[in-house]
Every structure is written in structure tokens, then in C-alpha cells.
Amino acid sequence: MNSARMIFKYWLKSKNKFIGESILHLFSSMFYIIYPIFIGRMVGTLNPNRSIAANVSELLFNFFFVLLFASLRYIFSRAARLRGAEVSSSATYHLRTDISNAIYRQSFAYFDKTETGQLIARATSDVEETGQIFGSGLNLTLQSSFQLAGLIIGFIIFGRELMFVLLIAVGVSFFLSFIIAKKLKPIFFETRESFGEITNTIRENIVGAQVVRLFNTQTKEYHKFLKNNKRFYEASVDSVKYNSYYMPIIQSLIGILTILTLFLGGVRIVEGTMALDALITLLSYVVALSFPLMMLGQLMLVYIQADAALTRIGEVLDSVPDIKDLPDAIPITSLKGDIEFDNVSFGYTHDHRILKNISFKLPSGKILAILGTTGSGKSTIINLLPRFYELNDGCIKIDELDVRKYIIKDLRKNIGIVSQETFLFDKSIAENIAYGVENASRNNIIEAAKIANLHDFIVSLPKGYDSIVGERGTRLSGGQKQRLSIARALIINPKILILDDSTSSVDVETEYKIQKALTEIMKKTTTIIITQRISTIRGADYILILDRGRAVGFGTHDKLLSSNVLYKQIYETLYQKQKTKV
Structure with a gap:
């Protein structure tokens, strides 16, 4: 969708108010054109042959109408602007809502290839940048259009022979606007892109503050910020430089047109083909012409700025997620948890497959431990089960039905995941535990915390479950964050529980307590565990061995230990590392 269509689409989100504002601007412009007529009459109708009292009376009569129509213009213009503010706020509100929804509906693959800082900039500063076109831009468009139309009518009525003066002004204005807009368009795109890079640099330095300081790269990051900041500065200066040409040229043009109108009108008065009041009215129209012409230049600037922002926003709005519900997707009313991978192949890019022809079956209520070398695809398997990514080949079935046949929301509600990298919100412990459940009771929250061996720690805090964990859980230790993540899952x-090395940051004693508490839970769920802990591996019903994206072993611990060379190597290596703790 191009920028112009987007602007009208969001203007019309408040259709009735938009129409109301247009009508108010129409009347305001009508009064703007009428009162110069009475200014002309104030001068043109003065007659030295009449008494002073008669001339003063005529003067006051015309002055009254000048004041009346000027006041009416102010009243209607202000009412239009108030209505325009509502239209603008509504447009910005809906645009911000739409881009937020567009971001929320994207699949993981979209975020893999899109910089977070650029997305933040599009959802914040780019949306704010459009505020001018939705607000002042709407006012300028309506006012300038109606007033220009009114002035053309006025010239036709009072000085048709001087119409070429108006046409010269309008022609020069539009030509100048076109030339400047052509120069400004790439400049404004540069300002938005550079601002996005600034946002991304700041975000990376905040999120990665520990890494930056650990490697003493503050100076390097500072220079990276300066580079993007200079891009933004230079683009901003260039935009002001080109835009500064417009106003002085229009002002000079209006001055020349005023002199030209006086000269040509004076000649016609001498010839007796034009009345004095008509010339004064035309001069008032020439002066009045300065507003719509100058505003056309301002409107051009506002539109080009908005075009750069809306183009970037449009890229997000037009992005179609590659993971979405099929038209015939069905809801999940109940789930046993049988899992089957049938010849599954997948790669994050088309030319590099991470998983190659993976096949296995896991009955409901059973535990599967996944082992493999680094980069063998262990975490990729658990990302495919809840449809975070779409398969290249094969299919994944739950309860003998392809997962693509289920409604995504229902599918994910039945899968609990505890990942290696725990993300927590800057909210209370209770809110983080209950994040996936609306209106969770405190008893349910406490029960989940107890299973995760976190309850005793929580109640030792001054505010207990209402304690704030800090941004990304910075007020908790690594082990505490992992246990909170387990409680949240x-x-x-x-019905399906996935634990991706979820106890790696806890000690052996705590892990034992968690595993003991999870035993009853696991009897009712199908569990997939990625782990390096010997005790967890031996306790699994099945073990899947991965090597370079291929399944090279699947079975029980005893079976694999006696028949699978790679499993025996991995197991013995882990055993040697952990034998003092087993």
C-alpha cells in the first residue's frame, strides 16, 4: 500500500469527523474569500462628493462585514482544527495499533532477519513522524485546497483578465514543490534509516552492557553511535537546506505579483475598464494567496517526511507471517500428547539444512532425552514442535494429526517450554509465573513455585510473591530465573513439557528436588528434555541421539549404551565429568 492510500485510510478511521472537518474548512475558506470583497468596498465606495457622515456610514457598514466574516472564519477554522486534532489522534492510534499487531503476528523467522532496533524505531519514532501529516497535514490540505479554489473563483469574478497572474503563481509554486520534493525524498529516507540504526545501537549497548564492559569496547561502540548520529545530523541539515529555498521564493513571487497587479489594475482603472474596489479586492486576494502557496510547500515537506516513515511502516504492515492458521484448522478440545516426527527436514535458510530426515515416535506420558554434539539441531527440534518455524519437508504429528491442522493458539497453550535463555518481564514474581494464564489464583501460583523449588526463596523476600524481578530478571540469580521459568511453564x-537444559544453572541438590517434584507432573505429560545431566538421561524412557542434523540413535539407555558408539562416547564423557556428583 502506497503512502497516499495509507494516509487516507487512517484519516477515514474517523470518517464522520473527517467529513465534519472538511465542511468546517470549506465554510472557513468561503469566509476567507468573502471578507476581502468588503475591504475593497471600504476604499472603492468612498465618494468625495458625498458628505463625511455618509462616507463614514458606508465605511462602518463595510467594516462591520469585514469584522463579521473574519470572525466567522476564525470560529470555523478553530472548530475545524479541533475536529482535525481528533482525526489525527485517531489515525495515529490506529496506525500504532496496526503496527503493534503486525509485529505480534510475525513468526520467529521474521525476527531472525529484522533488526530489533529498526522495528522499535518504526513502531515509535516513525509513527510519531506521521503525526504531522495526520494532523497539520490534513488541515493544510483542506485549507490550501479550498482557499486556492476560492481565490480562483474570486479572480474570475473581479479580474478575469488578470487570471494569468494567479496561474503564474500557482504554476511556479507547484513546479518548485516538485523539484524540492524530488531532492528531499531520499534525504528523509536516510534520516529514518539512520535514526533506526541509532536506536539499534543504543538497544544493543543496553542489552549487552556486560559484554561491552567485559571486553572494554565502550569506545568502539561510542564511535559506532557517532557514525550513525552524524548520518542523521547530515541528512537533517540537508533537508533544511533544500526546504529553505521554498519560502523566500514564494514571498518574492507574491511581492512581484502585487506590483504586477497594481500596475495592470491601475492601467485598467485609467482606461475605465476596472473599478477601484475591484482592484483593492484583487490585491487582497494576491496577499491572501501567500498562505495557500506557502502551505503547499509546508504540506510537501510534511508529506515527504511522512512518506519516508510510512514506507518503512508499510513494510511491517505488509509482511505476511509464514506461520499462520490453515483455513480448516481445528481447535484442540483434549490432547493425549503422542508425538511423531516423520522424515522432518528443516533449515533456517533455504541453502543450509539443520535437520535432515528426522523420524521418531514418542508415546504420551513418556520422557524423551535428546543428546548430541553442539550444533546438531537439539534446540531446533523443540522449536518446530509448537510451530515456531515451518518445516521444509516431512511433518510433525501430535495425536496422529499434523500440527499444521491445529489452531496455533490452541497448540501452544498445550505446550510448556523452559528454554536455556530465560526471559522475565519487569513485573512481580507472581505476574511472571502466571504470565500464560489469565486470572490465575494465588494457590495455583504457589503450587507451581513449590514444584520448581522456588517457594521458600520467594517467601523469604520482604514482598514475597509481589517482589519485582527487574528488567529481564536482573534481581534474580541464574538458577532462580530458571526455576521461575519452570513454574511459569x-x-x-x-500436555507436552519441553525442558531445554532447564536445570543447568542450579546445583545438584536443587536439581534433585525439582526432578522429584516433577516426577508426578511428568506422569501426566509427554516430556522432552535437552540435558547434559547423567541422572536425567538415565531416567528418560527414550533417548534420541543427534549428529550433524541426523538421528543416529533412538531407544532406551541400556539399548543405546550397548549398541550406539556415539551415545556411549557422549555418556562416558559426561559420566567422567559428573561422577563426583552422581
């Missing part, structure tokens, strides 16, 4: 009562 358990509270939704998942």
Missing part, C-alpha cells in the same frame, strides 16, 4: 498444565 507448569502453571498452564501442559
Whole structure:
């Protein structure tokens, strides 16, 4: 969708108010054109042959109408602007809502290839940049259009022979606007892109503050910021430089047109083909012409700025997620949890496959441990089960039905995931645990925390479950964050539970307590575990061995230990590392 269509689309989100504003501007412009007529009459109708009292009376009569129509113009113009503010706020509100929804509906693959800072800039500063076109831009468009139309009518009525003066002004104005707009368009795109890079640099330095300081790269990051900041500065200066040509040229043009109108009108008065009041009215129209012409230049600037922002926003709005519900997707009313991978192949890029022809079956209520070398595709498998990514080949079935046949929301509500990298919101412990459940009771929250062996720690805090964890959980240790993440996964009562090295940051004693508490839970769920812990591996019903994206072993611990060379190597290596703790 191009920028012009987007602008009208969001203007019309408040259709009735938009129409109301247009009508108010129409009347305001009509009064703007009428009162110069009475200014002309104030001068043109003065007659030295009449008494002073008669001339003063005529003067006051015309002055009254000048004041009346000027006041009416102010009243209607102000009412239009108030209505325009509502249209603008509504447009910005809906645009911000739409881009937020567009971001929320994207699949993981979209975020893999899109810089977070650029997305933040598009959802914040780019949306704010459009505020002018939705607000002042709407006012300028309506006012300038109606007033220009009114002035053309006025010239036709009072000085048709001087119409060429008006046409010269309008022609020069439009030509100048076109030339400047052509120069400004790439400049404004540069300002938006450079601002996005500034946002991304700042975000990376905040999120990665520990890494930046660990490697003493503050100076390097500072220079990277300066580079993008200079891009933004230079683009901003260039935009002002080109835009500064417009106003002085229009002002000079209006001055020349005023002199030209006086000269040509004076000649016609001498010839007796034009009345004095008509010339004064035309001069008032020439002066009045300065507003719509100058505003056309301002409108051009506002539009080009908005065009750069809307183009970037449009890229997000037009992005179609590659993971979405099929037209015939069905809801999940109940789930056993049988899992089957049937010849599954997948790559994050088309030319590089991470998983190659993976096949296995996991009955409901059973535990599967996944082992493999680094980069063998262990985490990729658990990302495919809840449809975070779309398969290249093969299919994944749950309860003998392809996962693509389920409604995505229902599918994910039945899968609890505890990932290696725990993300927590800057909210209370209770809110983080209950994040996936609406209106979760405090008893359910406490029960989940107890299973995750976190309850005793929580109640030792001054504010207990109402304690704020800090941004990304900075007020908690690594082990505490992992246990909170386990509680968050358990509270939704998942039919399938995925633990991606979820106890790597806890000690052996705590892990034992968590595993003991999870035993009853796991009897009711199908569990997939990625782990390096010997005790967890031996306790699994099945073990899947991955090597370079291929399944090279699947079975029980005893079976694989006696028949699978790679599993025996991995197991013995882990055993040697952990034998003092087993």
C-alpha cells in the first residue's frame, strides 16, 4: 500500500469527523474569500462628493462585514482544527495499533532477519513522524485546497483578465514543490534509516552492557553511535537546506505579483475598464494567496517526511507471517500428547539444512532425552514442535494429526517450554509465573513455585510473591530465573513439557528436588528434555541421539549404551565429568 492510500485510510478511521472537518474548512475558506470583497468596498465606495457622515456610514457598514466574516472564519477554522486534532489522534492510534499487531503476528523467522532496533524505531519514532501529516497535514490540505479554489473563483469574478497572474503563481509554486520534493525524498529516507540504526545501537549497548564492559569496547561502540548520529545530523541539515529555498521564493513571487497587479489594475482603472474596489479586492486576494502557496510547500515537506516513515511502516504492515492458521484448522478440545516426527527436514535458510530426515515416535506420558554434539539441531527440534518455524519437508504429528491442522493458539497453550535463555518481564514474581494464564489464583501460583523449588526463596523476600524481578530478571540469580521459568511453564498444565537444559544453572541438590517434584507432573505429560545431566538421561524412557542434523540413535539407555558408539562416547564423557556428583 502506497503512502497516499495509507494516509487516507487512517484519516477515514474517523470518517464522520473527517467529513465534519472538511465542511468546517470549506465554510472557513468561503469566509476567507468573502471578507476581502468588503475591504475593497471600504476604499472603492468612498465618494468625495458625498458628505463625511455618509462616507463614514458606508465605511462602518463595510467594516462591520469585514469584522463579521473574519470572525466567522476564525470560529470555523478553530472548530475545524479541533475536529482535525481528533482525526489525527485517531489515525495515529490506529496506525500504532496496526503496527503493534503486525509485529505480534510475525513468526520467529521474521525476527531472525529484522533488526530489533529498526522495528522499535518504526513502531515509535516513525509513527510519531506521521503525526504531522495526520494532523497539520490534513488541515493544510483542506485549507490550501479550498482557499486556492476560492481565490480562483474570486479572480474570475473581479479580474478575469488578470487570471494569468494567479496561474503564474500557482504554476511556479507547484513546479518548485516538485523539484524540492524530488531532492528531499531520499534525504528523509536516510534520516529514518539512520535514526533506526541509532536506536539499534543504543538497544544493543543496553542489552549487552556486560559484554561491552567485559571486553572494554565502550569506545568502539561510542564511535559506532557517532557514525550513525552524524548520518542523521547530515541528512537533517540537508533537508533544511533544500526546504529553505521554498519560502523566500514564494514571498518574492507574491511581492512581484502585487506590483504586477497594481500596475495592470491601475492601467485598467485609467482606461475605465476596472473599478477601484475591484482592484483593492484583487490585491487582497494576491496577499491572501501567500498562505495557500506557502502551505503547499509546508504540506510537501510534511508529506515527504511522512512518506519516508510510512514506507518503512508499510513494510511491517505488509509482511505476511509464514506461520499462520490453515483455513480448516481445528481447535484442540483434549490432547493425549503422542508425538511423531516423520522424515522432518528443516533449515533456517533455504541453502543450509539443520535437520535432515528426522523420524521418531514418542508415546504420551513418556520422557524423551535428546543428546548430541553442539550444533546438531537439539534446540531446533523443540522449536518446530509448537510451530515456531515451518518445516521444509516431512511433518510433525501430535495425536496422529499434523500440527499444521491445529489452531496455533490452541497448540501452544498445550505446550510448556523452559528454554536455556530465560526471559522475565519487569513485573512481580507472581505476574511472571502466571504470565500464560489469565486470572490465575494465588494457590495455583504457589503450587507451581513449590514444584520448581522456588517457594521458600520467594517467601523469604520482604514482598514475597509481589517482589519485582527487574528488567529481564536482573534481581534474580541464574538458577532462580530458571526455576521461575519452570513454574511459569507448569502453571498452564501442559500436555507436552519441553525442558531445554532447564536445570543447568542450579546445583545438584536443587536439581534433585525439582526432578522429584516433577516426577508426578511428568506422569501426566509427554516430556522432552535437552540435558547434559547423567541422572536425567538415565531416567528418560527414550533417548534420541543427534549428529550433524541426523538421528543416529533412538531407544532406551541400556539399548543405546550397548549398541550406539556415539551415545556411549557422549555418556562416558559426561559420566567422567559428573561422577563426583552422581
